[in-house]
Amino acid sequence: MADKRAEDDTEVRAALAEQGLEPTTNDDAVLSAYDALLRQAADYERAARAARERIQAAADAEAAADAARQRLDADIAEAASARDAAEALRAEATTELAQLRLRSEQVSAREQEARDGFTAQAQAAHAELDAELERRRQAAQIEEEERRRGLAEEHAEQVARLQEDQAALRRSEEELNDQRRAVLGQQFQLQRKLDDLEAEIQARAAADVAALDRELQVLRIQSDARIKTIDELRKQLADQEQQLLRIGGTDPQYLIDERDRLAADNAELRGKLAERLADDDLHRLRWLERQHREVTGERDRLAYRVQELEGAALASRINNLQLKQLSDAERHFEVVARGYESRIAELHGTVEQLTRDRPDPGTPLFPRCVAMDDDPQLNEPGAISAERPNLSQLARSLQAVMFADSRRAYRLNDVCVLLGGLAMSRLHLLEGMSGIGKTSLPVALAKALGTECTVVEVQAGWRDRTDLFGHHNTFERRFEESEFLQALYLAQTPRYRERPFFIVLDEMNLARPEQYFSVLLSKLEHEGEPIQLVTRGTGRAPQWFVDGWRIRLPRNVWFIGTANQDESTLEFADKTYNRAHLMELPAQRPWLPQAATVPEIEPYGAVALRKSFEQAKQTHRTDTTEVREFLEEIADDLREHGRAVMGPRLERQLEAFVPVVVAAHAGDPVAERPEGEDSGQDGRSLAADHFLARKVLRSLRGRYDVTPGGLNKIRDVVCTVWELRGLRGAPVRCVRLLDDEQRRREG
Template identity: 75%
Template sequence: MGGRRKTSNIPPGQRRPALQPAADKLDLAAAAKRAADDTEVRAALAEQGIEPPANDDKAVLSAYDELLRQASAYERAAAAARERTGAAADAEAVAREREQLAADARAAAEADRRRLAAAEDELKGRLSRFTADEAHLKVRGDEVTALEREARDGFAAQARAARLELEAELDLRRQTAQLEAEQQRRQLAEEHAKQTALLERDRAALRRSEEELRFEKGALRGQQILLERKLDDLDKEIQARAAADIAALDRDLQVLRIQHDAQVDTIAELRKLVSERDEQLLRVGGTDPRYLIDERDRLAADNAELRGKLAERLSDDDHHRLRWLEQQYREAAGDRDRLAYRVQELEADVLAGRINNLQMKQLSDAEAHYALLTRGYESRIAELQGVLEQLTQDRPDPGTPLFPRCVAMDDDPLLSERGAISADRPDLSRLARSLQTVMFADSQRAYRLNDVCVLLGGLAMSRLHLLEGMSGIGKTSLPVALAKALGTECAVVEVQAGWRDRTDLFGHHNTFERRFEESEFLQALYLAQTPRYRERPFFIVLDEMNLARPEQYFSVLLSQLERAGAPIQLVTRGAGRAPKGLVNGTHISLPDNVWFIGTANQDESTLEFADKTYNRSHVMELPAQRPWLASHGTIPDIERYSAEELRRTFREAKRQHISDVREVRGFLGEVADDLREHGRLVVAPRLQRQLEMFVPVVVAAHAGNPVEERPDAEDAAQDGRSLAADHFLARKVLRSLRGRYDVTPGGLGKIRDTIRTAWELCGLSGVPVRCVALLDDEQRRREG
């Protein structure tokens, strides 16, 4: 500017009178400005360590004022940096509560503090540079003063040009400072992104390590199962051998019983003989046998004597006849004795024959039994040989796939093409209203906007949903309509009452036909991994999920929904052509784009869910009546958002609505003591994590213009934060009161009063209709 200064050829004394009025006006304006701003400007400059200028020209003061505003702006930036430092400290405090990411969070917070400190140092350096610029501007101010002096002498246009040039230079410096600040913010963001990528790589490495450990654990489990099967086979063999030995012992025991019966009969015969002898002895009496022998000898002598006398008296013929009779008598007595002995021998032979006949009959019966068993086994063997021959003839080629339906999906050209995905990130408010309109237009089933917002919050909170309510209110239709509105697929699997383990859910290996019986659930899980659907949200509905116990047949997936686990083993060894989506042809992974939705009727034919299932799921109870909607409205185009973009939108909502999470957490803190005292209810850490994802999404989805509908509930006055607080407290915390009669009706009343009081104190809109309705139902159940 000094180089463009011009020297007037007119004497100063001749120019000054003509410009004096304008100069006086300028001096008066400058004096007024100085009178108003002098004190403030000097005090501000003194705070910044800048010595105020010696002159009071208007341009210089304007420059100082502009400099002061810039300094204040950088001071505010420093304050914001300090606030970010405080926020980083808060984030570090919160991160300490999370065990898995504590070390990473502290390192990130420390890095942020270092960057913020560097930013403050940079700001201080810039402030010092601006101080130097202020000194330079002071010199320039002197030049401006000289120019204004010349302006009073007639160079007003040159003064204005100089002022404009000075203002342009100040604007340029301000823009330069803003660009530098923006560049620094971008650098900080890039560094944060790099740190985040490093953390993700570390987490991926940890997940891989966990998968390897789980794989090794599965292999050990497989070996254990093989050992258990071998032990079972040995037990069965031992039992079979023991059964054969027992049968042989039974046969020997039967023979011994027959022999015992024969011996009993013999003993009875002997006892009969003994009794006959005893009777004979009784006839004889109690005389001594020797006396009887003597008496017999005496009688024989008397008989001989009498015979002699008789012989003397008898004639010779009589005598001879008598002798012949005696000889006949003796021969008859010998024949009698021989016949008696023969009779005894024949009786013994008959008894032995009877015993032999019994033994032969037993052996004949055993032989017939064994012949019958032999014929049965021979017919069974022939039948099995026929089945084996038929299976051998009809057996597929060894190259036939073990999973034919999954391989057929790989060969389907429609499923091999990547599905169309929208590149835009969804707006949750617009998405909620779009889903409501599309579902109403497509299925003629109206769903309240509040229910749609709660459903979106549940998608962010958990990958397992439980839809409860009476039969026929559209529990199965809701996920089907939601899938159509999102331009994706929904598979419905009907749960059977006899399901007990994961083979009922996934299917089983048919060893005879050498293929895997792929269940509908396994096919749906594999369909979600095909190129057409792998990037889209995919829904699998387990219809009437509580006909069997999910804690048994769904247990493998329950443990993997919250943390990534090892792939699920389907078979121990693959065969034939392996499906592309299976790991090593034997395991299947749980895709990240799948949400499981279970429907549940509450009646006598179903079972109650366990707390393990409830705690890991998002519970939603649909109203019995449909709301009224004015019309379909303008049906929007179906946007096919990817599952990853949907999750990014959920995370962005969490960052934007962190204050709403604090408000709802404060509300739960107000009622926590009474819940613990009167209901023994505690908001566990898992529920805290679910709350942090559920509330922001519901708030973001509920924001926007109201929908023209006539709701069937009293929650029309609730905003997004109140809706989230009411639903979460009722379905995730107070739900545990159902069926618990250790909580008295008085305790339920105190909990209800506490919730209403805390609701008003926290400034939540409307009334907690879901909490009050649940507590009223429980109180009526206990009182009635």
Template identity: 35%
Template structure:
């Protein structure tokens, strides 16, 4: 404010001096003064030059102004105007460079704002600063206008000086010196402000460059990660496509050979009919029959090749009329593209290259704009050309389609010839080779062909059970010692006598899978562990299947186990097939044939593997197509019950022996057993038969007890009943448990819990009062069967159901 006041005072003084000069009348050169008065255009030019010079002044210019000395030449307005115009031109060039720099900054700002939201905030901050700079520039413009006023006053004083006003000239020179001092002071202040703003702008620019480099590094990392993910996705898609192609090819081959089998069966049937009808005329019609056979074969080949051609056309249609080679070529091209991108990513440019890339990017943007304009012009010209030449294009399109169809036909013809050659080669190589390579290899295995010495002495089941417990606990082949109670082992032996199908249930880690394997090792029996899969649906998943295209039967581990069980090495010993996680799929589907066969007489228990005999066939197969189920084989399935498993059907529970192993088992110090030969199957079976003869009355008594005490009550209250199968099973189970050292109550408790009370679990129509009555009935009537023992398993099931229904009675 003090500076402005001084300026106003100086203007007032200049005005007073001019007025006094005019009033004195001593103005002889008044016309000359008017001739030298600057025009309005000159004043506007001076104003423009001053504004631009102050706004665009550099440090060097400001220093020059601050240090210059006022000379008489400086009061010459035309010279000052010329110099001011030169300064204006210089300022315009600088302003142009500044504008170019500003445009580059704007482009960078726009680019950064698109990549990061935070950059928008910084851009707004810069706009605010720019607005403040404009305001400051407006203030400088006001100062510049004041300087123009001062220059105008100087012009007046110059005129007065020319008129002879020496005193006024001196006064005006003093005032000019004072104003020059004030201007130098203001210029110094402006220089400081400009320096501070330039330093701030340089800092902000450096900060933006750092952020830009950091953004480039992040983009590079994201691009690398995206390329890697896309490459992995491409590999997964390639694997999926390969698997789909394999599945399609396998299904196509399976369908084709099924059709061939049917066709061959039909031809064989027709051939046999013709042979029987024309037996007497065979000699006369031999040549005719040969010609007919050749004609039938040619027709079959034609039909087969037509079917193959139709399937291949359908396959080509599904793949967009692309051959497998083209699909594979596209996949290979994708892999090469990914590898190329990886190499490009590994060869990312350095900082200098990034700067060069930024420059090229700006040039590319300009080129793209020009390219877009040219593209639009090109499209317009092409549209006009297309309207004129549409007929020619249609003809060329039809010609291209014709060529494509001819190429596809040639490829299909070549593939058909290749397929025919492949089929003929496979048929030629399969002649004289057995479709059961694994079973044939077992026939040649010396270890399986040789017999072993067996322990054929009579077995005392009580001593056998105790010895079995210690042998299992001290098994050197087991990773951890296994401790099973005598009650569990007695129940397992009773189940072996009762049924050839065992279902071992319980939570994970209770030794369900280990029990049958440990039993096999302890008695020297054979075993085969089969891991059931969740996708099994029929017997082919369990037993295996025949591939007519390769003339080979894919023998599963299960089939090899059945064949191994009747080899000379194992036919005299027990053999256990363990189906681990049996209820991952429905056993009633994939195990249906075995469930049905086990209900038949022993000589009818068999599996039909082929529809017709094969040559050469494995030695132990009957009629070249049937495999008997050996008498020495037991099937033991383990089961967990959770959201990933299936429930067994009641018929499966009824046919099998069910055991639920406890969570905790008591440990003991096992005795070191003596060496013993493998136990003979006949010895074990003889021990079971002897137990039935000796303790058969206990089985009859136990069944009579269940029938009299629980049949009517369970049928009336819970709709639970049973048939003759339960009686047969109890006549086999109870005597063996008693002979092994158990009691009738122990055996009956297991049958009641697993065969009858199992059916009342988790039912929605169960009433609590009926459970209480059943609990009381079991507790009161059990003393008639076993005065010492208690039905712990049966009472536990009833207690669990009472808790489920909300009762706190656990007794």
């Protein structure tokens, strides 16, 4: 009996723990009452007649358990529905966030389109103004020329027309200044509209982003609440399942009685607990909950207010910025207006001085070129050899003479490649580090050949043909002849017209040759009409000009451009590389043993030199075929791994280049110290290595669409086919170029 009572006490304490109540010392009375009930229950148990009633109670308990299970199933279904709703809200929030990002990108795109549109409009306005200014200048020139023709008829009429022209010029200048100020005003208005549009777009984007952030925060709070509800329902479900498991092994009637008793005890204990919490704690708890709700609402209201104030502050800063810009623009226009006024005064003074000190109409338009016509030394042709030079002897003689003049030699292979380049193209590009003799090479070559070489220093600001040839000074009625134009004319004088003539464009890539050298690039490719310098000539015309204002491109002229590769220079375009012969001089120049006598080179004519080139093409046709077959054998791999192909222009250059290099390299070797990497190459392998590296593989430089694996495959194919074709030495130029590109990609 005592063991039974101990078990019952344990069950009571467990029931109190399940209800969240801890037994105290005040519970002794409850336990005593419970002992009495147990004794009564023992009497009932001894009564077997209550079996039917207990069976019926068990059935009722089972029905109640089924009802509870159905309620649990309904709760589970509701929890699943809530989970699906939370997932839908999360997906909706993700979609809205993506839409927000898309709208932000669209706003940025519209802002860029607006900026590009206004910039294009401003550029169009500038272009239109420049075109109008050029038309007015041409009209002024035409009027000036017409007025000049009438000056010889009557002095009084000349004075009157001069005054009229001055008045017209003043009016034209005033109109141009008005138009320029109008264009500047339009540009300022366009810029101001662009700034307003940018500010409006930014403000709207900020407002949209803030609103979407608030909506996203609300959705996140709702999602968290739903998830918390699901967790609570899961916990209740687990508790009920535990209770069902416990019910399964106990007498139903006992459980019913126990439940009633525990319910009464629980009510009594809850009453006691409520009495203890009804004073300050319960009131404070409810007050804290209410304060929490009020503080949360106030926080949300203040956050929205902060966003509104930030938007207002942004708009205020934009307005202040616009006012500052207007003020700066006003001061700028005042400065510009004062500058225009002073410039107009200067122009008036210049016009008066020019009209007062007008040159003689008979003054030559090209005075320096005319001065060459009057130079007796330039009118004497001089002695030149009409025989075709032996290219092998010429190459070695050139190397020895250049070494004797400068005490530093150029390698024989470089001289042979240079002669091949003269046969291939009239445009040469010499690349390499500074101080290795790029400019001195053509100067020494011209001196050895007994001809002239003019060095023209290219400026970084050159943009068009006027920077190269010069420009027409309308007021002084003469052409500002550039050094380049004088060199072109010098090459046509009787002294040099039959000799090779070299014009060096030093630091050619300081500016873009595709802009200032474009006319000559076209003329070198397709020789045609002479180059027009002015629309009409006056005074004495140069003797070798065409129609007095056009100049031919002489066939005896070769253009040689030097190029450094550093941060101050620009890259040549492919159209320039494709038309030019490219050489890269080594950093170390060799030293030759002192020769007993320096050979004398007869001054050969350009025609005789070209005849030697043509003879080499006939003599070494087999070598050209061998090099072409070598390139054709690797063409598929070059196209697949490097997207490098040989077009018709390269085919023509190959036919002109290879035979001259082979002919120049033939003969006894030259002792050079130190020997170069390509010392084991003969003429054919030298031509193949140089042409493949500089004309075909050069297109791989700086192209990152060609992978390091592709470069390795090209290198292996070139070396393998080189050995299979029996070419001497090694393709050192090709391997060096591919290795440099490999290191550049690897870092």
